[in-house]
Amino acid sequence: MASSAVLTATGIVKTFPGARALDGVDFELRRGEVHALLGENGAGKSTLIKCLTGAYRRDGGRVELDGVPIDPRDPLDAQKLGIGTVYQEVNLLPNLSVAENLFLGRQPRRFGLVAPGEMNRRARALLAGYDMDIDVSAPLASYSVAVQQVIAIARAVDLSGKVLILDEPTASLDAQEVRMLFRIVRDLQAKGLGIVFITHFFEQVYAISDRITVLRNGRLVGTRETAQLPRKDLVTMMLGHELHATEKAADTHVENAGPVRYAFHGLGKTGKIKPFDLEIRQGEVVGMAGLLGSGRTETAELLFGVETADSGTCEREGERLSLASPRAAIARGFGFCPEDRKVDGIIGDLSVRENIALALQARRGWMRPLSRKEQDALADRYIKALDIRTTDREKPIRLLSGGNQQKAILARWLATNPEFLILDEPTRGIDVGAHAEIIRLIESLCAQGMSLLVISSELDELVAYSHRVIVLRDREHVAELVGGDVTTENIVEAIAGQDRRRAS
């Protein structure tokens, strides 16, 4: 019984104007199994999910739940059928309260009226299971991506009677939250639910999944038992060829960073981040580690003039700078690739080309437009270089897959050829191939003398390319690891400090 299929999809076809996203894909999910769905950026994972849950109407193929053919007209239908889903990109409503988001459409009622007290109580109870103790009546927007992600998961889990689908749920979570998530997934598994799990983290795939299905360019490559599939083969399945010596770009440290280029003294903003000193050398990569909410993004936003510091100074090779606005920072050769792609990054309706050209154009000013030719060349170069999967450069960027959007934003900043580039979670949601590429990219950039500040929750990644790592805790810079001390263990040590935050 345990091995019988709960959800089977056969010959799923989905065509978008100008793109066949899915081409006869078969997929089988068993009771009580965790099924990893893998593939490069743009392979069609999210599309497949959306076809299963009725978010898209499929153009062909059949879907069965417990052997009964189903055709959910919209996500509501799917929910009713007991399919809970966390879509890629946090898909919650920022203007509603956390509790309302959790119970939208199924609020507890008394005398036909919604009972807020009751709802909030349940919401708190629900989140308690995720070690999260936050004000559930506050609007969702007041919380970070991470918190929102956890809430989205909680909601989906609560909704899923038979099937739980998670599309890159761990993208913006740190190790601790991931561990917690896995604990919950295992419980559900034990209860006999089928769980679909999309991610680009191999550790997680091997840690939790029973079987793996791989897609490439909208076609099914195959389904394997996780136990019988070595990493190397998995990579080959995904990319269609082997991954040349990339991932072990690790211990190749470039010790000889140039002279100090930027020096920040006592920079800080009350309520956001405690004053800190920071020096960045030419051709140096400074990593930044910390728990969610430790204030890494705040630090970055302060450096880039998004938040105006209420204390501290900033010098560039001795001369004073004022970073009143992003524009000012950009004029000084700064670049900032934000963490929240959807809200701070993409200009959804504009084409990939325009999104890539935007920052450069903004710096040149509107009077000196990049000619269409230049823009095309620019776009093409980065589409090729970062391997951005899109039918053509004129496609609205919102129609790109998540990972490819991330690459486009990165391209936007590389195009400005900055001296100092701040990357907040640059590899979030990016596939193995591209992941390796970006790490190589970071290294080649700093080899060419660019200074980088990289925020990431992936510690081994940080270790791989950082000369120095700053560790944050509770909105304070607590430690700095240099050279040989830059190891995963040391970072974890520093993050944990004496008192473990939010011990579970």
Added chain:
Amino acid sequence: MNAKTLPLYATLVIFVVAFALCAFQYPSMLSTRVIGNLLTDNAFLGIAAVGMTFVILSGGIDLSIGSVIAFTGVFLAVVLERTSIHPLFAFVLALAIATAFGAVMGAIIHFLEMPPFIVTLAGMFLARGMAFVLSIDSIPIRHPFYATLKSLYWVMPGGGRLTLIGGAMLVVFALGILIAQRTRFGTNVYALGGGAHTAALMGVPVGRTTIGIYALSGFVAGLSGIAYSLYTSAGYSLATVGVELDAIAAVVIGGTLLTGGAGFVGGTLIGVLIQGLIQTYITFDGTLSSWWTKILIGGLLFAFILLQKGILSLSRGGRALSVKGA
């Protein structure tokens, strides 16, 4: 008092202060009579504004309400003049038509994916046009039942009257608040305002809700039409031109975001009263020429908005880049 309800309180404070100032300049404005008039004279606007609040909360807009009010008035007048059916039944008919009208607009907006602005603009033309076709002339309503309805009022201490329609407005607002805050439909409205696509992914029945919203707006506009025909005991196809703008202004002054998703029905009531207050103040002044009247209305409107902004930014240390793309 959290960040969400802040605009509401800000508006309330402004209104109270403004009223105090007016009363200081013209003590006779403090009479319950003036307050009674404030409610009665703005009843139809207030009632319609409730519907508008829902529409705007959902990220839409409804330009048709002014015409629907006029149409309802003419319809009632014509029916009561030419047939012998009882007003109550006529009311039911009118409400049915208005609701259906709204529902159809909602359906067009949802199924044909057309912008509400244009669909309801067409609706505005259509409703006004149908009113013309029913009767160009203004028709008085002499039915005794109207007299009885008008005779229903509660005399407040101080001679002010809380009339039927004035009371009706308050009731409608109460119900509106209840629907917005304490029903699943209400939450769905806010959800649509927060982002229709996301709402759909979260399982909000977008189609049903959209149609419901515009049907509600139509129903309330019909109600407002009844109020207006009671108010003037007549039907006139040129009546209530541009009421939709007054309603929108009331809603926005009441602290609701035109982009949808944030705001309160209660705020709209204050918005309506603020506008009524401006009118009353002007008539009390009685020295202004036609043009200075307009200029002053605009000026006061500006002053209110500015005050609101001020209070808000004072009470929350506005973030540098607080504009978040929806």
Added chain:
Amino acid sequence: LFGSAHAADMTVGFSQIGSESGWRAAETTLTKQQAEKRGIDLKFADAQQKQENQIKAVRSFIAQGVDAILIAPVVATGWDEVLTEAKDAKIPVVLLDRTVDAPKDLYLTAVTSDLVHEGNVAGKWLVDTVAGKPCNVVELQGTTGSSPAIDRKKGFEQALKGHDNLKIVRSQTGDFTRTKGKEVMESFLKAEGGGKNICALYAHNDDMAVGAIQAIKEAGLKPGKDILVVSIDAVPDIFQAMAAGEANATVELTPNMAGPAFDALAAYKKDGKEPPKWIQTESKLYTQKDDPKAVYEQKKGLGY
């Protein structure tokens, strides 16, 4: 002036429709002038074209306890309630330039012209002028649904009844404005073979006529000769047109409604003498014979 002595130290509230035309502006100016002349303290309220605002205004006049109220009603219906309130407060109400269909005892008197009669006068003039010759008339209506538009149309058609040589071939609304008057006239000209089969234009007000005259000229025709132009209101600009021979006749609607109203009020206050329920102002016909230049000179100061 006799009445004025008593009228003095009287406070009168005046609820004006708004300011949608030159004529309206003139009425407002004259009302203020007349009040000043009699030492009356006039409280003025502009209703921005909205009946509800007029009702609000009257209510607050009552609340302020004025001695009398003037209303220029935006529409005939819907006044019973507020007029009753005024009556209860023992405040006499005088209606200006339009009656209301409310019980006559609710107001003191109405100082108005007879809109139907105006249309009639215009029609009669046209009938006499064409003298039996066949003539296609185009009509520029006022704002659809407004009582002047309805009544002036009615009166004109009455006058034409029985004269089958005259027929109205086209009738559209020009919203009482010059721009629309011109635009609509242009389309009339196109629709009627470049204007060759139009012999006369009847406009519900002079502003539309003035606009139409320009359209006719731009179409290469001679207004006043190729196409007769008759309209209503007698605002200064139409007299200029008449002087230039481009317009033929206009029916005066005097903007001085307040004068008679104040006199009636004064008499009433003095010795409770009820004036007649309807004080009709004269609807005088002006033609090119009446020395339009002179009339223009005397009228252009009145704030039209």
Added chain:
Amino acid sequence: MSGAKALGWRLLPQIVALVAILLLIWLSFPGFFTVEMQNGRLYGSLIDVMNRGAPVALLAVGMTLVIATRGIDLSVGAVMAICGAVAASSSVRGDPLVVTLAMSLGIGLLCGLWNGVLVAFLNIQPIVATLVLMVAGRGIAQLITEGAILTFNDPGLIFIGSGSVFGLPMPVVLWLVFGIAVALIVRRTALGLMIEATGVNRRAAMLSGIQAPAFLMSAYMLSGLCAALAGLVVTADIRGADANNAGLWLELDAILAVVVGGNSLLGGRFSIIASLIGAMIIQSVNTGILLSGFPPEFNLIIKAAIIVLILLIQSPRMSHLAAFAKPAGPAAPAVGMQKDKTIERTAP
């Protein structure tokens, strides 16, 4: 896909709608397309459409940019009245034409500046921000003319309304030239891109270094300028400033034109040319109604019906079909992408 081709696809629904309307009118009024030369001036219903459509077309130009920034400008009607009044009074005062024009246009820009400041710096919602000027503005205009119609007879000013160049009525020349000029400026520079970016995602745009406030301001100021031009046209047309009625409710027509032009009220992508066509569509409807000879009480119903019709023609559903008709590029590139790449740094 080439730019021209893209534009073609973009404008298709509007063009179809326009043609449909024109044919509809032609059926009810055969003489519709006849255009002859009359004393050195093209003359005919078609010309009337373009001529009478001038104010809305001019307004639509500015309104398009404002809407692209996710805003809206309700004040244009009132601004028209103000600028008309200013021009008339200055002309009556006997100022030379240049002064008159300069003043009127300057005031228009000033009004736009006011709106811009309210929206961009005080962060007031556009609809209320401009509502203020919509209400007060008409008052200001009436204050200038004191409610009367201020007539003038400066031939130069009158020429703007009823003069003609190469047989085309001046207003037509104005909106054609101005509209196309703005369209070119916006697209030949990066202005359009900046405005679109600001409209779609203001925060992301600012994070990319765009001074969103500046571009908001420019949009509203342009809208003010357009309103001023439109005001001049209508004032010159009737040789008098009618502060009471000039541009009354025209803001709605302008917005309608922009939307009929297929621009989203949610900001972002915009096409000025499409808006101009939209304006012509609307004017054709109005003229058609006048020519049809129905009694006026049916005007609104007809208008409503036709608008719904037009929107049906160009509702997104239809354009979906069009999209599928487009030559479809190959799906996400198949196997064997070049895996060897190191970024050459861009020369700025």
